[in-house]
Amino acid sequence: MPQASTFLAWLFRMPLIRRWSLMFCVKPENVAEHSHQVAIVAHLLAVIKNRKFDGDLSPEKAATIALYHECSETWLGDIVSPVKYSNPQITKEFKLLEQAAEQQCLASLPLELQADFADLVIQQNIDPTYAQLVKAADIICAYLKAKDELAHNNHEFDHVVAKMEPKLEQLRQQPEVAYFLDVFISSCNHTLDSLAQLKR
Numbered sequence: 001m002p003q004a005s006t007f008l009a010w011l012f013r014m015p016l017i018r019r020w021s022l023m024f025c026v027k028p029e030n031v032a033e034h035s036h037q038v039a040i041v042a043h044l045l046a047v048i049k050n051r052k053f054d055g056d057l058s059p060e061k062a063a064t065i066a067l068y069h070e071c072s073e074t075w076l077g078d079i080v081s082p083v084k085y086s087n088p089q090i091t092k093e094f095k096l097l098e099q100a101a102e103q104q105c106l107a108s109l110p111l112e113l114q115a116d117f118a119d120l121v122i123q124q125n126i127d128p129t130y131a132q133l134v135k136a137a138d139i140i141c142a143y144l145k146a147k148d149e150l151a152h153n154n155h156e157f158d159h160v161v162a163k164m165e166p167k168l169e170q171l172r173q174q175p176e177v178a179y180f181l182d183v184f185i186s187s188c189n190h191t192l193d194s195l196a197q198l199k200r
Helices: 007-011 031-052 059-068 088-107 111-121 128-151 155-171 175-187 192-197
Strands: none
Touching: 007 088, 031 059, 031 128, 031 175, 059 111, 059 128, 088 111, 128 155, 128 175, 155 175
């Protein structure tokens, strides 16, 4: 009999890990929801790059990398950015913790499967082109979450939007991101009724 693995059990705890944990949220968000959304956006970005800007990416690979991009949080929980990046020493230590957690996640797999997941769960192993794409998707999803909270009059997220908007402008240098922002963003905070009335 093969040895039992805890890999799936750890990843299936993602719905228990709350994001934005030091902030009041009108609509709480967990890591599983976030990872799913990032996967959708990363997949879309890869398709856009291929169809519109002569890319040669695998949208499925982009989505899969995005699904696993927060796997270290199954061991560490969500570390909010203002804390994580509050000074260089804290940032360095958190990065080391994340790397150790990724290794722990990989080690929880049967040995014969680890090579297949090493380029998914170990962030340093990810192809830079895909890493850049998933990071853009991650920022877009965080921005949409913050805008949604503002739409519900939660001013805890004022500073998040203010910090995210310059990042989005920088991301516009990637043509697939610019296209995505122009085509998809505006409808994301619509009500159900207004969405139903839109043509597409």
